[in-house]
Amino acid sequence: MENLVWVEISKDALKANIKTFRNLVGESTILAPCVKANAYGHGLIETSKIFLESGSDWLCVNSLYEARTLREAGITAPIYVLGYIALSDLEEVLNLDLRIVVYNKETVYRLGEIADRSGKKAKIHIKIETGNNRQGVIKDEIVDFVQYILSFKNLEIEGLSTHFANIEDTKDHSYAENQLKKFNEIAAMVENLGIKIPLKHSANSAATLLFPETHFEMVRPGIATYGMWPSDETFLSFSSERKMKISLAPAISWKTKIAQIKVIPNGEFIGYGCTYKTTRETKIAILPVGYYDGYDRGISNSHVLIHGKRAALRGRVCMNIIMVDVTDIPEARLEEEVVLLGNDGDEVISAEQFAKWASTINYEITTRINDRIPRIYV
Numbered sequence: 001m002e003n004l005v006w007v008e009i010s011k012d013a014l015k016a017n018i019k020t021f022r023n024l025v026g027e028s029t030i031l032a033p034c035v036k037a038n039a040y041g042h043g044l045i046e047t048s049k050i051f052l053e054s055g056s057d058w059l060c061v062n063s064l065y066e067a068r069t070l071r072e073a074g075i076t077a078p079i080y081v082l083g084y085i086a087l088s089d090l091e092e093v094l095n096l097d098l099r100i101v102v103y104n105k106e107t108v109y110r111l112g113e114i115a116d117r118s119g120k121k122a123k124i125h126i127k128i129e130t131g132n133n134r135q136g137v138i139k140d141e142i143v144d145f146v147q148y149i150l151s152f153k154n155l156e157i158e159g160l161s162t163h164f165a166n167i168e169d170t171k172d173h174s175y176a177e178n179q180l181k182k183f184n185e186i187a188a189m190v191e192n193l194g195i196k197i198p199l200k201h202s203a204n205s206a207a208t209l210l211f212p213e214t215h216f217e218m219v220r221p222g223i224a225t226y227g228m229w230p231s232d233e234t235f236l237s238f239s240s241e242r243k244m245k246i247s248l249a250p251a252i253s254w255k256t257k258i259a260q261i262k263v264i265p266n267g268e269f270i271g272y273g274c275t276y277k278t279t280r281e282t283k284i285a286i287l288p289v290g291y292y293d294g295y296d297r298g299i300s301n302s303h304v305l306i307h308g309k310r311a312a313l314r315g316r317v318c319m320n321i322i323m324v325d326v327t328d329i330p331e332a333r334l335e336e337e338v339v340l341l342g343n344d345g346d347e348v349i350s351a352e353q354f355a356k357w358a359s360t361i362n363y364e365i366t367t368r369i370n371d372r373i374p375r376i377y378v
């Protein structure tokens, strides 16, 4: 069946980004790109395979479901689960040989019991609260928490981790520096209990790019491994603070086809709510994509690319349809390709541009492209 909406992923771009990250962190640091959220929209299984083939060591996912999907696809590389796993699902953590983050005693108790019963070791990473105030164990409770874990003979504390709250949203990195200081202090408290923690990790994309001192033994970059800068601020900080140049290669394009072309008289309304009235005789292309697919309904002023030219959105985004103005693209024909995101000739619609139209961030644009839309790897 013909695809009417599809996503193209450049394998070369993904590979190039992993090489860039390898060069940034060196050979001895575990490179564990985040493939949660359907690999930021790029397709979980294929992207994971490409990342591993191009030199990634581990993969980070959010959920048990994602980890299971990767194991079922034959991926044997270490998988670290960043998100919560229900107590009733913890048995599968051992069956699938996963590493998980822990930050509450209920999880420790349940996993410890399962590990003891099965005689298998469960590898856990403690999340330390340093200022994000979401997952994490606070400083005052860390010693008690670690001692509780140590009372289970089959629980192995493999890692200590934290996550930065304010590193990509600003060029002032004092909050992140303070978080890093706290992380180091708390890690020292843990190690003073006489245990050696093999893996400390804190770095997302922005931290990996900007601050080598956040790399420790492992990094967990997400957005930048897909070729997108975490923010303008991170790009500017990198340019001014680091004495090196890198280029990130965006890997994703999102495409559709023209489903109808028609001419509408001057003074007619287009779409629901009659939000747009033509100011001239207007040639409209109807595109079979809408908010169900991830094209945000809040957008009112976007463009798409047809024959390398910009065609403006007219009227509201519908559930499965958008309408664009092709009056100035007379060569546009039925079933021709339309670029919603990506390059066409000399023009480009970046995820950052798209995010501005939708008043959000590039992360949300690519992760919200509906998982059911085929991903084609080119």
Ligand SMILES: Cc1ncc(COP(=O)(O)O)c(C=O)c1O
Pocket (backbone or CB within 6 Å): 034, 082, 163, 203, 204, 205, 206, 220, 221, 222, 223, 224, 230
């Ligand atoms: C715990 C954790 N680590 C790493 C990442 C990757 O972040 P980024 O995509 O900014 O590199 C995320 C993303 O949300 C995260 O939640």
